[in-house]
Amino acid sequence: MPARIIDGKLIAQQSREALALQVAEFTAATSVTPRLAAVLVGDDPASQVYVSSKQKACANVGMASDLFRLPATTTQAELLELVDRLNHDPSIHGILVQLPLPSHIDPEAVLDATHPMKDVDCFHAENVGLLIQGRPRYLPCTPHGVQVLLEASGVSTDGAHVVVLGRSDIVGKPLANLLALKGPGGNATVTLCHSRTRNIASFTRQADILVAAIGQPLFVKADMVREGAVVIDVGTNRLDGKLVGDVDFAEVSEKAAAITPVPGGVGPMTIAMLLKNTLTAARLQTKTIAR
Numbered sequence: 001m002p003a004r005i006i007d008g009k010l011i012a013q014q015s016r017e018a019l020a021l022q023v024a025e026f027t028a029a030t031s032v033t034p035r036l037a038a039v040l041v042g043d044d045p046a047s048q049v050y051v052s053s054k055q056k057a058c059a060n061v062g063m064a065s066d067l068f069r070l071p072a073t074t075t076q077a078e079l080l081e082l083v084d085r086l087n088h089d090p091s092i093h094g095i096l097v098q099l100p101l102p103s104h105i106d107p108e109a110v111l112d113a114t115h116p117m118k119d120v121d122c123f124h125a126e127n128v129g130l131l132i133q134g135r136p137r138y139l140p141c142t143p144h145g146v147q148v149l150l151e152a153s154g155v156s157t158d159g160a161h162v163v164v165l166g167r168s169d170i171v172g173k174p175l176a177n178l179l180a181l182k183g184p185g186g187n188a189t190v191t192l193c194h195s196r197t198r199n200i201a202s203f204t205r206q207a208d209i210l211v212a213a214i215g216q217p218l219f220v221k222a223d224m225v226r227e228g229a230v231v232i233d234v235g236t237n238r239l240d241g242k243l244v245g246d247v248d249f250a251e252v253s254e255k256a257a258a259i260t261p262v263p264g265g266v267g268p269m270t271i272a273m274l275l276k277n278t279l280t281a282a283r284l285q286t287k288t289i290a291r
């Protein structure tokens with residue numbers, strides 16, 4: 001039987017609708033509009049698409065956003081100067097420096113320089129540490145998006161074997177940690193596979209939930225998936241001008257119980273969770289006098 005398709009576009013829209021109400025309530029109570037600053041260095045076309053969808057999504061939920069476009073020749077010192085200015089601007093609650101950065105800029109230096117209270121990507125070491133200790137300040141956008149997708153489609157992670165493919169700092173590593181945390185949305189048994197894993201199919205075939213986040217187009221084939229597994233595709237690869245995931249959707253969807261498409265799966269959720277973090281950031285930075 002073909003898999004149920006998990007509609008990330010719809011679930012993201014529902015998340016945004018719920019969020020819009022919370023933003024309206026927050027702004028009515030505080031007169032503060034949550035504000036995101038997005039920084040884009042260079043003119044990578046894919047990055048431009050993502051950044052403009054982030055801006056559009058902000059407007060949709062009643063939040064403000066500023067885009068800072070810097071030329072590809074920007075030095076690291078100049079970028080750090082902008083980040084410092086944004087750190088000290090009280091009207092800005094969240095800062096997002098779009099990755100990848102040009103090769104002459106060290107992304108770690110930039111992420112370290114972003115104030116942890118404004119780090120709505122949850123990339124700063126302090127926020128990653130808090131997450132892994134089970135007391136998150138912000139939840140990383142794509143991993144949290146995956147968690148919400150599973151929950152909204154009635155797939156429990158509790159006691160499930162989740163196999164994560166990919167150990168990146170942006171998806172695989174934080175996702176594996178998030179799903180292994182105690183509590184609802186977590187409690188999974190997690191196996192983290194990567195480029196050095198021997199016989200990767202022997203692991204993927206044991207997954208109740210398989211998450212692919214390796215950036216290799218169509219890597220996951222039907223013979224790597226257990227009949228009835230849930231498959232989440234985080235990949236966004238351009239192949240012959242077309243957007244394809246890390247999963248061979250055509251064949252895996254014949255075997256899985258449920259699967260996310262690309263586009264229309266995890267991608268829209270990432271943006272919805274970024275907005276959620278921006279509201280959290282505004283709350284954390286807005287002093288209200290309790291009475």
Ligand SMILES: Nc1nc(=O)c2c([nH]1)NC[C@@H]1CN(c3ccc(C(=O)N[C@@H](CCC(=O)O)C(=O)O)cc3)C=[N+]21
Nearest residue numbers: 049050096097098099100121236263264265267268270
């Ligand atoms: N600081 C930083 N934070 C990020 O969260 C971040 C980043 N840098 N750099 C790049 C990756 C990638 N990423 C995506 C977000 C949305 C879609 C998305 O909405 N995709 C649509 C399709 C978009 C299209 O058609 O091109 C979809 O899957 O339906 C995809 C990818 C965020 N990233």
